[in-house]
Amino acid sequence: MVSPLLSLPAAIAADGLEVAAHYGSPLPEQRALESGNAILDLSHRGIITVGGDDRLRWLHSMTSQDLVSLRPGESAETLLLDPNGRIEHAIRIVDDGERAWLLVDEGSAGPLAEFLLRMRFAMRVEVNDVSDQYAAMLAFDGGTAVPVLRAADSVIEWHDPWAAVQRGGTQYAIGEHPGSAWSATQSVLPRSVLPRLAGRIVNGDTQAAGLLALDALEIRAWRPSLTGDADDRAIPNEFDWLRTAVHLNKGCYRGQETVAKVHNIGHPPRRLALLHLDGAAGELPISGALVYRSGESGEEKPRPVGRITRAARHYEWGGIALALLKRALPADALLEVRGGETGADPDSRTGETIAASQEAIVPTDAGATRDLPKLKRL
Known part of the structure; x- marks a missing residue:
């Protein structure tokens, strides 16, 4: 479903999506978005509503966040994990008193709705995929964008909790968090009003920003994304996602054993880090490009x-x-990235070697929070 905002002047579509990657000025769009003076089109993502008296208790029982006490208008983030603790869906949830609105990444609404329908049993819940009726738009607080969205018949707003550790969560990152000023809000609008919203942007009431702008701001704020950063082995502990999406003291849910075991007595097998890239090469690495310790990428069989x-x-x-x-990689190790290498064919590397330094998000010693006594051996 092509977004009406893709018809705005200078709009360039994102690869494989029907929304804009940018509108001709990616860097100024970042500034406008961060200052609250630009709207980001997320109409390619999915929206599910869950009604019924048991909706919050039911969702609470299956996902990682405490949702039983979620008040009308209050925003939360939760994860649906598989039995081994791997992330299947990242869910942004807000309840309006009658329905819970679930905002999910592109390609997730259909599979998630199908799973939820199978899990109803005798619960008083009603699940609907309303992605063809409603669309999400993102804006930051403090500028012209949020008022324009509210004036465009916004149905509900989801306020991203990333700025602070949520009740029942914890933070692996040490020191001041770069996401502490994060103020992103997603507004849910009827799709019928999107042409009018595009008209207000053309008239100069606010600006538009593309997905490239959001990527840059999320990376700098250490904000993880399911479609952007996770793979089929990802667990929440690897991304410091326990700060907003996991309640460590709630009851049992699918995948909890892995999350609790890694947090209490183990360590995440991998850790998310921010890399500062050397700009001399003039290019950025592609998603999936392999990372090496500095000086090893020229060896015959370097190990990523x-x-x-x-x-x-x-x-x-x-x-x-x-x-x-890798978790055991020292946090001060200098790194190199092959710009075009994804690992699918190591013999067909392309692009320049890009030097990089680390900024630790998940420390090497994350986890193992319980000091268990050692048992005497016979």
Whole structure:
């Protein structure tokens, strides 16, 4: 479903999506988005509603966040995990008193709705995929964008909780968090009003920003994304996602054993890190590009220590990227990235070698929070 905002002047579509990657000025769009003076089109993502008296208790029983006490208008983030603790769906949830609105990434609404319908049993719930009726738009607080969205018949707003550790959560990152000023809001609008919203942007009431702008701001704020950063082995502990999406003291849910075991007595097998990229090469690594310790990429069979999940050119910080690295890799190790290498065919590497330094998001010693006594051996 092609977004009406894709008809705005200079709009360039994102690869494989029917929304804009940018509108001709990616770096100024970042500034406008961060200052609250631009709207980001997320109409390619999915929206599910869950009605019925048992909706919050039911969702609480299956996902990682405490949702039983969620008040009308209050926003939360939760994860649906598989039995081994791997992330299947990232869910942004807000309840309006009658229905819970679930905002999910592209390609997730259909499979998630199908799963939820199978899990109803005798619960008083009603699940509907309303992605063809409603669309999400994102804006930051403090500028012209949020008022324009509210005036466009916004149905509900989801306020991203990433700015602070949520009740029942914890943070692996040490020191001041770069996401502490994060103020993103997603507004749900009827799709019928999107042409009128595009008209207000053309008239100069606010601006538009593309997905490239959001990528850059999320990377700098260490904000994980399911479609951007996770793979089929990802667990929440690897992304410091326990700060907003996991309640460590709630009752049992699918995948809880893995999350609790890694947090209490183990360590995440991988850790998310921010990479500051050398700009001399003038290019950014592609998603999936392999990461090596500095000086090893020229060896006959170098061993990768991780992979790039997302990379962007930030308007202040230049080239930056998120990478999933081996946990044991020292946090001060200098790294190299092959710009066009994804690991599918190591003999067909392309692109320049890009030097990189780390900024730890998940420390090497994350986890093992319980000091268990050692048992005497016979």
